[in-house]
Structure formats: structure tokens, C-alpha cells
Amino acid sequence: MSTSQHILKKHGIRPTRLRLKVLDVLMSTQKSFSFQEMCVFFEMQYDRVTIYRILNDLYNGGVIERVVDIDGIHRFVYPPECFGIHPSFRCRQCGRVSQLSPLPEKYMAELSDYYVDNAVLLFSGMCQSCQKGKDMNFISPLLS
Numbered sequence: 001m002s003t004s005q006h007i008l009k010k011h012g013i014r015p016t017r018l019r020l021k022v023l024d025v026l027m028s029t030q031k032s033f034s035f036q037e038m039c040v041f042f043e044m045q046y047d048r049v050t051i052y053r054i055l056n057d058l059y060n061g062g063v064i065e066r067v068v069d070i071d072g073i074h075r076f077v078y079p080p081e082c083f084g085i086h087p088s089f090r091c092r093q094c095g096r097v098s099q100l101s102p103l104p105e106k107y108m109a110e111l112s113d114y115y116v117d118n119a120v121l122l123f124s125g126m127c128q129s130c131q132k133g134k135d136m137n138f139i140s141p142l143l144s
Contacts, residue, residue, distance in 0.1 A: 003027070011061045018046060022054050026064055026078035031095035034073050067120050087121040093130035 004023045008015040039048050055076050058064045064078050077097045087100040
């Protein structure tokens with residue numbers, strides 16, 4: 001049994017051929033995909049509605065995470081480190097999503113008085129790999 005099959009079965013989701021393909025793409029690339037980007041990735045071989053439903057089924061089943069990027073677009077991502085409350089970084093150039101250091105304990109302690117059912121702290125910009133070869137002689141506006 002493949003890793004993808006095991007994950008889907010563990011979450012009570014029937015492992016169809018296309019569900020496995022979508023999950024494999026998210027797991028192998030470690031990138032976030034919008035619904036439209038996933039359709040383009042599969043070169044429109046599959047019905048758009050089916051891909052939309054699969055992404056939402058995987059999200060609702062707790063297999064993948066859905067984040068809203070700075071442009072208001074829903075993006076789907078698998079990396080296991082994206083689960084839970086912690087900041088992440090998404091490269092606008094290559095789409096890779098990386099986990100950042102955990103939030104300080106003091107911050108988490110303040111949250112303990114609340115019931116938190118969803119939290120997204122997503123930074124976006126350009127990763128170090130994509131910066132190589134580009135003229136990056138500027139300081140991030142957030143850091144100045």
C-alpha cells in the first residue's frame with residue numbers, strides 16, 4: 001500500500017485513482033496549489049469540478065491544509081509541518097511552502113484562554129533559492 005493510500009484510508013477517504021494523484025502531487029512537490037493551478041498541472045485532463053471536489057474532500061477530511069494567500073486565493077498544501085498553529089512562508093516564485101519557527105510560548109499562552117479552531121499566519125515573498133541570480137539589492141519592506 002502506498003503512503004498516499006495509507007493516508008487516505010487513515011482519514012476515512014476512499015483512495016480513488018485521481019485522489020491519489022492529487023495527494024501525490026501535493027506531497028511530492030511540497031508546494032501549495034490553487035484549484036486553477038492544480039487543473040493546469042493536470043493539463044485539463046480531468047473534469048474541473050472533480051478536482052475541486054477532491055481538494056475540498058481532502059481538506060474537509062483533514063488530509064491537507066487550506067490557506068488564503070495575500071491575494072485572497074485559497075491554496076491547498078500537504079506538508080505535515082503546515083498543520084497546527086505556527087507561521088509558514090510561501091514563495092511567490094516557486095510556490096514552495098516552508099515552516100517557520102514556532103510562535104513564542106508567551107504568545108501561545110495568551111491563546112490558551114480562547115478556543116481556536118483555525119489559525120493561519122502566512123508570510124509570502126521570495127525564498128532564498130529563487131533569490132539566487134536575481135537583483136535583490138533591496139530590503140524587505142517588513143524589515144525596514
